[in-house]
Amino acid sequence: MRTEVDRVGLVLGLSCYLLWGAFPLYFRLLDRAGAVEIVAHRAAWSLGFCLLLLAVTRGWRQVADVVRTPGTLGTLALAAALVAVNWLVYVYGVNTGRTIDAALGYFVNPLVTTVLAVVVLGERLRPAQWAATGIGAAAVVVIAVGYGRLPWISLALAVSFGLYGLAKNRAGRTVGALAGLTVETAVLFPVAVGYLLVLAAAGGGTFGAGGADRAAHMLLLVAAGPLTAVPLLLFGAAARRLPLSVVGMLQYLTPVLQLVVGVALFHEPMPPERWAGFALVWLAIAVLTADGWRQAYRRGPGRPGVADGAA
Secondary structure (H helix, E strand, O other): OOOOOOHHHHHHHHHHHHHHHHHHHHHHOOOOOOHHHHHHHHHHHHHHHHHHHHHHHOOHHHHHHHHOOHHHHHHHHHHHHHHHHHHHHHHHHHHOOOHHHHHHHHHHHHHHHHHHHHHOOOOOOOHHHHHHHHHHHHHHHHHHHHHOOOOHHHHHHHHHHHHHHHHHHHHOOOOOHHHHHHHHHHHHHHHHHHHHHHHHHOOOOOOOOOOOOHHHHHHHHHOHHHHHHHHHHHHHHHHOOOOHHHHHHHOOHHHHHHHHHHHHHOOOOOOHHHHHHHHHHHHHHHHHHHHHHHHHHHHOOOOOOOOOOOO
16 A cells, blocks of 8 residues: 655655755864864753743743653753764764764664664564674674774764664653753753863863954854754654655665765765775665565554654
């Protein structure tokens, strides 16, 4: 039975993943600031933007419910730590000329999620999922041998985001994207602002520093708030309108765009061993996706729910 894809949901989903895919261009504009400073601004201004949205939408009740539930609050605090690690590694990778490594991390992420399902949740994998995981592991070996080192940025991004998704799943589907991000950034806010104050006191902060483009740089740092929250809200809206299989396919737009930016715009090197590793990852994704479509076809035209995510 054929299910028509919601056009509005498709536009929302495409917008979300296109924005995430274009993030390297934004972070390169901030490269005068260090990765830690950028992430601190991202956490601080994201909270401000979320509070503004909560005031407009009157969504305080869900945040209050989370605060009154110690288990959910603790899980979201763990999620906040994981997403901070993910943001930090990602910004560091982009601004040190390793955008392609970041793209590889998000290609590998579904495979890491599959492994976490076995190790943490005790799920049993189907043969195709085992095959995809094995191919993905071979890809990491190929790249590591070719470079003489592990692609640690790729692995750190894949693992941190996989664990973040697991934590969000444990928090429950009742915690929406806006409420979840508000709590997570509220957890990060004291550390972020404390770091920025210490940095400013030491004369090392770039926010408000002199220079001909001072105002533009300050606005770009403030824009980290809406640029973090808007794609998440688009994702949350799209996930409620689209089948899980369609969302799963759309998610690869982000690393594809990151790869294009890294190769075509940033001119990062792409030697044969890296192409070989990416080819193996794409093969693993193809196996995983085909297996997912086959299982969805067997179940019929149902629309399983999708947990909120972030990037």
